[in-house]
Amino acid sequence: MRLVSHLLAGDIPGTSRTLTAHVWGAEGARPKVYLQAGLHADEMPGMIVAQHLMDRLDRAEAEGRITGEIWVVPVANPIGLGQWIAHKPQGRHEIESLQNFNRGFPDLAALAGDRIAGFLTGSEEKNLASIRKAFAQVLADLPRQTDIADLRLTLMDWSHDADHVLDLHCDHEAILHFYASPLRPGDTATLARSIGAELVLEQEVSGGNAFDEALTAPWAALRRRFGADHPIPAGCFSATVEYRGQGDVADDMAAEDAARLMVFLGAVGALAGEPAPAFPEAPVLPLGAAGEVFAPQGGIVLWRVVPGDTVDTGDVLAEVLDPVTRRRLPVPATTSGVVFRIELWRSCLRGQSLAHVAGQEILRVGHLLSD
CATH class of the missing domain: 2.40.50.100 (RNA polymerase II/Efflux pump adaptor protein, barrel-sandwich hybrid domain)
Structure with a gap:
């Protein structure tokens, strides 16, 4: 396992925070799977699931079972994690701007569309690589004028070229469910059958450009723009997983959820030696x-x-x-x-x-x- 860190320099002198990713597998190995927790920093269930998942990935690495490249960001929002008012966490919105931390991610299709127009070919594989390269270039060009902008762009830097992305959240009180794009139904079914989701909510564009959608909607937009002449794949499967409710924070529950995520990682080819998904398919609405x-x-x-x-x-x-x-x-x-x-x-x-x-x-x- 290797660590990748990024310093958020601070919007005022004397302050800084660090984003840290834990990475297993060879750099550049496929599939690349990216998972993060705590983008809404007042939601703890995903963070404790990530802790148990990292322990399991350490053991899988020692056993030589990592076949892809797996990124885990256990605290995706150190800004929000430090926001408290009257002894209550305030991690959903940035206090200074009132921006929702999980909205307003860059529109990669709008930013990169003209850049890739002259590089598309008749090969879906080559187009996949060209589009990912263009995404990386436009992300590098965007200004990082505030910590929240830097946070969003860093998370996109780390995830824009992933094959599968899971953003771990929770609701107030809820069943285990997730939000996904309809572009890759096979992966949607695999995730549901791996983690035991009780419900899947599908939408190509939900509004607000949340993190998961910022990684899937661009592929659909580029397909609409260029797909008549060039094959454009659905280059990323991304989902927001809602690990039940705010109070569902317990080691035994999180350990079981982490074991189910390992099943998903095995099913998509990032791990060897995991059982096949065994839960029934969830309703997709x-x-x-x-x-x-x-x-x-x-x-x-x-x-x-x-x-x-x-x-x-x-x-x-x-x-x-x-x-x-x-x-x-x-x-x-x-x-x-x-x-x-x-x-x-x-x-x-x-x-x-x-x-x-x-x-x-x-x-x-x-x-x-x-x-």
Whole structure:
């Protein structure tokens, strides 16, 4: 194993932070698999899974079973990890700018499209290499005027040429699910069957240019632009894996999740000697069909369901109690399907998002990700 580090110099004098990647396998070996945890730095489940995964990769390396190149960034956001207010972590948004750390990654297709136009050929393999080279060049040219810009560009530097990318997150309270592009359904099924996902939410463009989408959407955009004359592959499979909820932090659970990630690494050819994926295929539903429900008034949320429950349209998911007037108002489901996430806090503001139900009917278009 080797370490790759990058210094975030600090936006004010006397401050700096370091991004560190742990890398197993020969440099340049394929497939390259990149995993990171803690981009939303107040989410701990992915970070503890990464710890157990690194232990397993150390043992696999000692046994000579690393066949690809595997990158693990256990703390992808040291900026957010250090943000606390009143003894509560604030790792989702940068405090100074209020930018979501997992939004606003560069649009590689827009930046590199003109650059690659003259280099495409009739060979998909050569085009893959040319596009990855162009991605590296435009990333190198972009300014790093702030630490958050430097953070985003460094994570893209490390991952833009990967064959498979997993961004490990969690929700408030949720089932194990992940978000993926529809471009490589075989890999989507392999990941779901490896890690035991209960749900997959698919969307080519969700809005906001989150990290995982910034690595997959460019290939689709370049295929639309050049695919009639040149073969453009879906050069990267990337997914945001939601390791259940904020409170699901335990060694035994994380160790099992790490073992399942090893199965995925074996299935894609980065490891030898791992068992085949054994879980059943998860339902794959469009992200735009995830029905969102909102608080009808401020007050106390009294849940009638838990993540994983199946509901019908109109079923009461919760009641919101106004403790002053004693009025209770229902929160009905807007679609039929599976409740896959609910809010952590039991207090709410009027109009606040409270839960999502994964259904079949498209309900939303445009920007589909919460901020």
